[in-house]
Amino acid sequence: xxxxxxxEPRGDGRGDKRPAWDNRxxxxxSCIGFAVGLGNIWRFxxxxxxxxxxxxxxxxxxxxxLEGIPIFYIELAIGQRLQRGSIGVWTAISPxxxxxxxxxxxxxxxxxxxxxxxxSWVLWYLLNSFQDPLPWSSCPLDINHTAxxxxxxxxxxxxxxxxxxxxxxxxxxxxxxxxxxxxxACLAASWAVVYLCVIRGIETTGKAIYFTALxxxxxxTIFLIRGLTLPxxxxxxxxxFTPNVRTLRNPQVWLDAATQIFFSLSLAFGGHIAFAxxxxxxxxxxxxxxxxxxVNSMTSxxxxxxxxxVLGFKAANDHGHCLDRNLLRLLNAFxxxxxxxxxxxxxxxxxxxxxxxxxxxxxLPLEVCHLEDFLDKSASGTGLAxxxxxxxxxxxxxxxxxxxxxFGMLFTLGLSSMFGNMEGIITPLLDMGVVRRSVPKEVLTxxxxxxxxxxATGFALQSGSYWLQVFDxxxxxxxxxxxxxxxxxxxxxVYGMPRFSDDIACMTGRRPGLYWRVTWKVIxxxxxxxxxxxxxxxxxxxxxxxxxxxxxYARFPSWQEKSYPxxxxxxxxxxxxxxxxxxxxxxxxxxxxxxxxxxxxxxDGCPKPQDGGAS
Amino acid sequence: MATVLDSAHIEHCRHRRMFHWTAxxxxxxxxSTQPPELRADQNDSxxxxxSPRMFTCGDAENAFKVRLSIRTALGDKAYAWDTNEEYLxxxxxxxxxxxxxxxxxxxxxxxxxxxxxxxxxxxFVVTDPSxxxxxxxxxxxxxxxxxxxxxxxxxxxxxxxxxxLKIPSTLAPPTDPSMPIWIIIFSVIFCIVIVAVMLxxxxxxxxxxxxxxxxxGKL
Numbered sequence: 001x002x003x004x005x006x007x008e009p010r011g012d013g014r015g016d017k018r019p020a021w022d023n024r025x026x027x028x029x030s031c032i033g034f035a036v037g038l039g040n041i042w043r044f045x046x047x048x049x050x051x052x053x054x055x056x057x058x059x060x061x062x063x064x065x066l067e068g069i070p071i072f073y074i075e076l077a078i079g080q081r082l083q084r085g086s087i088g089v090w091t092a093i094s095p096x097x098x099x100x101x102x103x104x105x106x107x108x109x110x111x112x113x114x115x116x117x118x119x120s121w122v123l124w125y126l127l128n129s130f131q132d133p134l135p136w137s138s139c140p141l142d143i144n145h146t147a148x149x150x151x152x153x154x155x156x157x158x159x160x161x162x163x164x165x166x167x168x169x170x171x172x173x174x175x176x177x178x179x180x181x182x183x184x185a186c187l188a189a190s191w192a193v194v195y196l197c198v199i200r201g202i203e204t205t206g207k208a209i210y211f212t213a214l215x216x217x218x219x220x221t222i223f224l225i226r227g228l229t230l231p232x233x234x235x236x237x238x239x240x241f242t243p244n245v246r247t248l249r250n251p252q253v254w255l256d257a258a259t260q261i262f263f264s265l266s267l268a269f270g271g272h273i274a275f276a277x278x279x280x281x282x283x284x285x286x287x288x289x290x291x292x293x294x295v296n297s298m299t300s301x302x303x304x305x306x307x308x309x310v311l312g313f314k315a316a317n318d319h320g321h322c323l324d325r326n327l328l329r330l331l332n333a334f335x336x337x338x339x340x341x342x343x344x345x346x347x348x349x350x351x352x353x354x355x356x357x358x359x360x361x362x363x364l365p366l367e368v369c370h371l372e373d374f375l376d377k378s379a380s381g382t383g384l385a386x387x388x389x390x391x392x393x394x395x396x397x398x399x400x401x402x403x404x405x406x407f408g409m410l411f412t413l414g415l416s417s418m419f420g421n422m423e424g425i426i427t428p429l430l431d432m433g434v435v436r437r438s439v440p441k442e443v444l445t446x447x448x449x450x451x452x453x454x455x456a457t458g459f460a461l462q463s464g465s466y467w468l469q470v471f472d473x474x475x476x477x478x479x480x481x482x483x484x485x486x487x488x489x490x491x492x493x494v495y496g497m498p499r500f501s502d503d504i505a506c507m508t509g510r511r512p513g514l515y516w517r518v519t520w521k522v523i524x525x526x527x528x529x530x531x532x533x534x535x536x537x538x539x540x541x542x543x544x545x546x547x548x549x550x551x552x553y554a555r556f557p558s559w560q561e562k563s564y565p566x567x568x569x570x571x572x573x574x575x576x577x578x579x580x581x582x583x584x585x586x587x588x589x590x591x592x593x594x595x596x597x598x599x600x601x602x603x604d605g606c607p608k609p610q611d612g613g614a615s
Numbered sequence: 616m617a618t619v620l621d622s623a624h625i626e627h628c629r630h631r632r633m634f635h636w637t638a639x640x641x642x643x644x645x646x647s648t649q650p651p652e653l654r655a656d657q658n659d660s661x662x663x664x665x666s667p668r669m670f671t672c673g674d675a676e677n678a679f680k681v682r683l684s685i686r687t688a689l690g691d692k693a694y695a696w697d698t699n700e701e702y703l704x705x706x707x708x709x710x711x712x713x714x715x716x717x718x719x720x721x722x723x724x725x726x727x728x729x730x731x732x733x734x735x736x737x738x739f740v741v742t743d744p745s746x747x748x749x750x751x752x753x754x755x756x757x758x759x760x761x762x763x764x765x766x767x768x769x770x771x772x773x774x775x776x777x778x779x780l781k782i783p784s785t786l787a788p789p790t791d792p793s794m795p796i797w798i799i800i801f802s803v804i805f806c807i808v809i810v811a812v813m814l815x816x817x818x819x820x821x822x823x824x825x826x827x828x829x830x831x832g833k834l
Contacts (some may be wrong), residue, residue, distance in 0.1 A: 062750060124797070127797035127801050131796075147786070148786070185801065186759065188805075188833060189801065189805050192812065193808055195812060196808050196811050199816075200815070200819065204815070331734060332734065334683065335736060336733065337686075337733040337735060338684045338734060339684075339685055340683060438817060440820075440823065442815070442816055442819055
């Protein structure tokens with residue numbers, strides 16, 4: 001039901017027709033693709049695992065209902081109603097709120113920088129998966145060819161491949177090292193792929209999203225089926241999902257659930273507003289919001305089943321190897337026949353030997369092998385994907401195929417999220433009329449991608465991974481919470497609930513019910529305020545430190561806890577607050593400048609979209 | 616001739632072992648013309664007889680311990696370790712020694728095995744033709760290393776299942792292809808992306824040029 005058919009690929013900030021989705025499916029898939037990202041695969045299962053298994057779903061669902069869906073609905077509704085990107089929307093609501101739009105654009109920009117760097121790492125692993133045996137399956141030899149590399153021996157083959165052969169990481173964040181040209185090449189390739197897909201805005205992303213949004217589900221299903229048939233998987237699943245309700249007494253769990261639902265839905269980036277702005281005005285955005293939010297949560301759950309089954313398999317595998325090593329020590333020490341003790345008999349035989357020859361047994365370096373210890377090993381983020389999963393894949397028959405599928409899935413997941421990020425940058429720029437009409441849209445997107453690529457080359461340095469953690473931890477979270485708070489308050493109080501209810505009645509056919517009004521006016525702002533305060537408290541109390549990978553560390557391969565040098569700490573603080581400063585800055589500018597009436601004249605019913613006035 | 620091994624002696628020997636890589640307390644009693652015998656002894660000093668000379672089979676510097684894991688390697692097709700297999704082992708060691716210059720006259724009878732356990736593990740020494748002393752460990756080590764592959768293949772085992780403790784195996788050299796595979800795939804993908812971008816840009820330019828000649832009258 002496109003209202004403007006066969007759109008010309010020109011931005012409407014220059015007076016042309018606004019582009020539109022080819023069909024509703026593209027719009028839904030784009031929003032789902034933007035919401036479903038890498039965090040669904042490697043953040044949600046980790047939170048489930050560490051916060052009491054199935055019990056974590058309780059705070060998660062509560063946060064979804066009270067915070068996630070209401071804010072998401074607001075974003076879709078105002079984008080669709082005002083037919084503008086994030087800057088235009090907030091400027092239209094109130095000139096003093098224009099800073100929210102600029103802040104969202106800044107945060108989208110910062111996040112794009114490091115998000116695509118993670119994608120370039122995924123691309124590197126994907127390219128290296130097309131060989132048998134996989135390059136992370138064995139250690140390389142040292143210079144004399146007499147033994148394996150010392151660093152690889154001390155840690156593990158997968159850790160060595162990640163930290164040394166991929167990142168070539170330095171031991172300290174202030175030690176920049178040199179540019180890794182392999183990572184730089186992958187970075188250029190990922191930005192080229194992103195440019196190819198966003199070159200004409202939603203005209204091209206709308207085509208690409210069919211593949212990038214649906215392929216991950218196909219791969220997840222394949223992994224689920226394969227994972228459930230692996231030995232040890234079901235036991236791992238049961239252990240990891242068994243609810244432990246006592247963990248709910250820890251307030252950290254509730255904070256994590258609230259922040260997870262917030263970032264999982266990619267709220268306050270401006271991407272959803274941009275997507276919704278290309279919709280026809282009469283579109284049931286309430287159904288869209290609930291559908292997309294539920295699909296996002298279901299995907300998280302689906303992914304965690306697949307992830308837990310593979311982790312269960314890996315834990316069973318490691319446990320078996322641990323037992324085998326102990327068995328071998330017993331066999332060698334007591335000269336028992338080869339393969340005479342099975343894994344099941346190990347405990348009985350050990351007890352018997354301990355009773356008859358305790359001193360001999362005590363001298364053996366036997367490891368403690370408990371399956372629960374292996375199952376409790378948790379990892380999130382890059383640790384899960386590039387270390388734990390790559391090792392699990394090594395033990396599956398047909399390892400290169402599984403590696404290709406896994407990293408292909410991660411790449412397409414991240415790519416569809418990048419589309420949302422880039423639209424959150426490009427749509428407001430087009431709406432503001434930053435470039436002249438004669439300049440084609442391809443040039444604008446090309447310039448944005450080129451600028452991002454140049455700035456992101458810093459992440460290809462040897463210390464790049466440390467910097468990425470800085471950006472990941474400090475650039476986005478606090479700012480997004482601030483912007484979301486202003487979004488909800490701006491719409492509920494500044495724009496006014498009666499006017500907003502009229503708009504929604506026009507778009508969806510009925511006024512918002514009590515649930516929506518209560519959450520918008522009271523619950524969501526309060527929740528966001530609480531999360532903000534809790535976040536600041538946690539940030540203030542924990543010292544700013546990071547974990548370094550240093551082969552010369554005494555307790556290598558454990559990470560070394562180091563605190564950030566002063567200038568890095570200053571950068572962290574700047575990243576935390578600088579984007580949010582747009583809000584007071586723009587409000588101040590508006591106050592000081594001559595106050596101009598920026599209100600659009602709204603009529604009853606659904607007026608045609610008008611210019612939002614000078615920004 | 617095959618060594619005479621008494622299982623009772625093995626039992627006795629085993630219980631006297633220490634659990635580290637020093638010599639066991641069992642000794643070998645042999646003389647130049649008679650096949651060697653295994654004899655348990657209370658102390659591990661050499662005891663001279665009238666004609667036979669006693670050598671501790673586990674003479675620490677020049678003896679090597681061998682450990683086989685046949686069932687791990689072959690599963691159901693595992694063969695039993697008996698005296699014939701030991702004969703083959705001695706033959707392989709003698710063969711390896713014969714390839715060393717100055718040792719071409721090594722005979723099977725110069726290779727002595729002892730302390731065969733159920734694990735299967737045993738010690739061996741190689742004596743010189745006069746059977747007065749054992750050959751130095753360095754020579755045996757290099758000989759075994761050079762023929763490791765042949766010895767492994769004779770028993771259908773590999774470096775991990777046929778272990779010569781104290782003889783490190785040569786690690787396989789890394790198989791680096793001339794061109795890393797990732798570069799090939801990267802170039803392919805990059806070229807496809809660049810070509811697609813060019814096509815899209817060109818089609819956009821063509822569309823705009825068509826519009827300037829034919830302005831939109833549909834509005």
